[in-house]
Amino acid sequence: MEFLPPELVGRIFSFLDMRDLCAVRAVCRTWWEIANHDRFWRPLVTERGISERLLSGTNDNSHAILKNCKWANICFSYYQRVLTNWVQQRCKITRAPDSTDTTEIHLPYMVRVFEPPDHHFVEILELKGGDFVPLDKIRLPSDPMNDVSYDLTMNKNNVFVVYEWNKSIIFKLVDGSFRFDRALFFTDTGKFIxxxxxxxxDACIRLYSSMEQIFPVAVTEEIIWMYLLYPTFVVKGIYAYNYVKSEWVRALHPSSISPFPTLSTSDKYISWFFDRKFIVYSLKGAKAVSSGSRRNR
Known part of the structure; x- marks a missing residue:
């Protein structure tokens, strides 16, 4: 690659993950200079929820012979602090109320919902300078017919959903605060309102309250993934729904009676064992992997 023009090398570097980008920096001075640019580091750092707000101050490299660009410096300052705290066993404890039910952490945010009597609220905390500090406390609507605790699903740091029975309420990050985006009600006819x-x-709760149950397992800026159960608590299907366009993206039905699906999610993919197959989809709905498994003989 030493014979390639710097523009082409930079184009190749743009496809690297953080580990590989760190590795190419160490190869030679030329590659270090090409890789030392915010356009490579900023996307990799921000997708991990890392920002200047997590640090009380970044390392001063003004006297170094090779000066890191801003976002490379934020990256190395953050992970150096994490490593130091781990080695020296330094940590800070963020205490949770006894009524805490479910907690999700996607840096820089912690979101948690509660059991009664605090179940009408969702609390959001933000990591600043090594501490989770309260950012917001949002009141949730109550259903007089089914006044139970909300559950919580969050797999990205800019959107989450709380849900109970047939309703899901989505909140999105806007200008540094999580705000109500919409509520979805799954009706007995198999449609979303x-x-x-x-x-x-509150009016929609009175109109569309139902004993149908949905279990959201992933949510993005446009799509919510969920599974539904029959009253006998076996899987009816796994679904992806574009709530912005109001259209179904995926509907996967088991060919035989299935127990609760074994699901795993990230900020990009959802995977599970379904119908004796291991399946991976992108959260946008595209199939990535599908491999069958044979019964033991």
Whole structure:
């Protein structure tokens, strides 16, 4: 690659993950200079939820012979601090109320919901300077017919969903705060009713309350993944629904009676064993992997 023009080398570097980008920096001075650019580091750092707000101050490299670009410096400052704290066994404890039910952490945010009597709230904390500090506390609507605790699903740091029975309420990050985006109600007829005005949610609860149950397992800026159960608590199907366009993206039904699916999610993929197959989809709905498994003989 030493004979390639720097522009082409930079194009190749743009496809590297953080580990490989660190590795190419160490090869030679030329590669270090090409890789030392915020356009490579900023996307890799921000997708991990790392920002200047997590640090009380970044390392000063003004006297170094080779000066890191801003976002490379933020990256190395953050991971150096994490490594130092791990080696020296230094940590800070963020205490949770006894009524805490479910907690999700996707840096720089911690989101948690509660059991009664605090189950009408969702609390958001933000990591600043090594501490999770309260950012917001949002009141959740109550259903007088089914006043139970909300559950929580979050697999990205800019959107989460709380849900109970047939309703799901989605919150999105806007200008540094999580705000109501919409409420979804799954009806007995197999359709979603979308409520985009927060002031209308209580009325929608009275209109569309149902004993149907949905279990959201992943949510993005446009799509929510969920599974549904029959009253006998076996899987009816796994679904992906584009709640912005109000259209179904995927509907996967088992060919035989299935127990609860074994699901795993990240900020990009969802995977599970379904119908004796291991399946991976992108959260956008595209199939990535599908491999069958044979019964033991």
């Amino acid at each position: 979308s409520c985009s005005k927060e002031s209308d949610v």
